Amino acid sequence: MADGGDAPDDSIFDLSKKKKKKKPKDDAAGAEKEGDENTPTEQQTATKEKKSKSVAFAAEASENQENQNTEPAAGGAAGDDDDDDDVLATRKKKKKKSVKTDATGEGDLQKETTTGTAGDETAIDTTSVQGEYTYDDLLTRVFNIIREKNPNVIEGEKIKLTLKPPQVARIGTKRTSFSNFGEICKSLKRQEKHLHQYLLAELGTNGSIDANNALIIKGRFQQKQIESVLRSYIKEYVICKTCRSPDTLLQKEERLSVLLCNNCRSRYFVSGIKTGFQAQVGKRAATPEDVYNPPNGKADPERCLIIAHGLFGFRTNWRSLAKAFSERANIKVVSVDMRNHGDSPYTTTMTYDDMAADLMQTIRKHNMPKTILMGHSMGGKAAMLVALQEPALIRKLIIVDIAPTISASVGEIPKYARILLNNIQKIQHEKDIVAARRAMDKILQESAESLRQNKSIRDFLLMLIASDESSGQFVWRANLEVLEEHMEDIMLFPTEFDNAKTNVDTLFIAGGKSNYITDQSIPKMKRLFPSHRLIRIPNAGHWVHSERPHDFLKCVLPELEIK
Template structure:
């Protein structure tokens, strides 16, 4: 057992079904929306329908650019304006001291109001999906449709892994400062990640995490593109779903898209989804994991495009 395995085993416990559990803790805050950095995509062969807009919120450790190719495809094929955002404490958006889902939802609401389209579709993956669900539950009038990608309004399946990844990243940034360039820095960090815990032997996960490393010209240091210190402090909030909505409901038409090989939307989540989102449908894309949109982009397009054709 290595150091990180020991740390992990010290703060987890198991329930009767041998599932990992942690104490449910939530910060409280008065949401103060920040202006999210965004990219806007319009059809390359014409003008977008002025009444429709698709806004996309990425997941934990992600960036708006992860969605570039799909955003262009959505815009061109559905004749729609598409907006991708960096969530707070990620990428180029403001780094803040608070990171609750109420904070993130308030940021998305501000973005929706900024674009002022009567037929807004909000789509979110993982953490971005939970924040998007809060928008639908708090301000349903802002949305015509909600699309949630491989996440449920419950505790995340990654509860036993993601907090540990965040700690490993924070602990090891100093070990790559001597590297000559970003390629060498990512290569060095890749070796550290691979040797840390069993689940990081998965190259796809490592490659995703390595994109967090950038070179800061001002300091001459390699730094993280996400505010990992705040993410660590708010990790319980991110892994769970706000308890204030345990008995809520919304009339927003909702599509859940899950990966056929993913366990993020499990059988236990279905009754909760039915209660909170009675107008929901669930589609599972075969042979796809949690990053269903990047693993099976063509199948994902086929699921989403009909949802964008709002009359």
């Protein structure tokens, strides 16, 4: 009975059992003084404790040992009751002492536990005695509370996010269309601008959203690449990290993005996103350019003419004039594609500050001490900003039919971009580029009265159509979606330069029939460019350089001679 009663204590102190049994040995020695009959029992009991290897079998081993001790005593003494009484008495004393130790209370038990731990390298877990919770208990308790307050967040009833796969198609050889981009944004309950910025930053490219909420990406990308980026976006900005629910909202709080879960009501901050174009720290993407040198190779090593085209134009529009300037003035001529035009990078921004920075990069690249900067229309406004911001970079400024004011065609030009975007599919069945332009010309005449009456504008817009050899489709040679989005900025002139001025030698060339430079715009031209001159070419409209090329050449050649 005594061994059976000690079994619960053995289960608590199992890891330090051997060292804690030293104290009962002293008790056994004291009992030895009372009678020698106890010695065999004590030795067998100690032997039993040494051989015991498992708490689960401790009670069974004790009972077997007790039976073995009782049988020899009965056979040897022929029914000697005194020996049996002494053995039982000794065991009762041990049991009484053990019970007394257990009955000392929780404080004594804790003291004994602490003493045993100090003498043993193995720590003893007393959390169950003290009534404290373990980490697992606390974790279970927290999740139980969450489940009670949110019955739908249980196994088998989790909210699942199901999306249609991204519909990706190639546009020509240089762009990719993500047609159901807007639909996915609605399913995720996220703003198109936010997902748009993340995609471009992760893909390392540029792009824009068209009128049909499709994302047009610069470069060739496959569906699996878009899917991979979408998964990472959902993990970071959609799924709640607490309950794994997709029912979340993304909000801004003091310039920080906060994710709010409608399911478990958790709230935490998430990292911000850099736009794809701005994320490319360091040098700007090189602006595509054509360089023209005199045929004899004897260009002036100090002079350079840089030409910036206008809205919907390209560097190739100036090919004939650029060659003429180079040959007749023995000067190096560089014509560039402005951003979102021709072969230039497609970006999400189209401000004059950006365009001016692009031109400054080109100027610094060629590093000519006598640089002449020429710009037509939109390119002219960007060139004016270069002269106002960094006048030391250029020696002379030539502005073609534009003033630092609101453009005269502010009401018509935005319509042209929309007409072109809406009708590109109507010409895909044409057999060649000539037939496609002929079909588009008919569409333009039927779309706007101003286009029907002005063939020169139609011819200029038709140059935007190009044939993509790889896909066999007709495409635009400009990022019309972004141009349409920033059309208001393009039509205006930055107001922060209204009180600025520069002493750079400036020549304005205007078309006699154009209304882009009027008497109302001259006062501001004088204020910003005090040393400016103005020449009007008769019978020329806004595209004065293409309508009257010989007259235009005569006006420009003298300006290229810099001493």
